[in-house]
Amino acid sequence: xxxxxxxxxxxxxxxxxxxxxxxxxxxxxxxxxxxxxxxxxxxxxxxxxxxxxxxxxxxxxxxxxx
Numbered sequence: 001x002x003x004x005x006x007x008x009x010x011x012x013x014x015x016x017x018x019x020x021x022x023x024x025x026x027x028x029x030x031x032x033x034x035x036x037x038x039x040x041x042x043x044x045x046x047x048x049x050x051x052x053x054x055x056x057x058x059x060x061x062x063x064x065x066x
Contacts, residue, residue, distance in 0.1 A: 001030070003041040005065035006057060011035070014062070021060035025052060038065075 006018060015033045018040055022031045030043040040057075054064045 001041050001043050003039050004053065004057075006033075006038055006040055006062050007065050008062040009033075009035055009038055017060045018057060018062060021056040022053070025056055028053070 009015065009018065012035070015035050018033045019031050022028050022033075022040060022042055025048060027044055027046040027048045028042045029045055031040065032042070033040045057064050
C-alpha cells in the first residue's frame with residue numbers, strides 16, 4: 001500500500017473529491033483518504049507513475065506534499 005500526504009483538504013467533500021480522482025486512475029484500488037492525517041493510501045494493481053497520481057490530485061484542487 002502506498003501513502004501520500006495531501007494538502008488542502010478540510011471537509012468530507014474534500015475526501016470524496018480525492019477518492020474520486022484516485023478512483024479514476026487505472027491500476028489504483030482500495031483507496032482510503034484520511035482527513036485527520038491528510039493522507040491518501042491505495043494499492044496498485046500495476047505500476048502507476050506518481051506524476052499521474054499527483055496530476056489527478058492537483059486537478060481535483062489539492063496539493064501533494066513532499
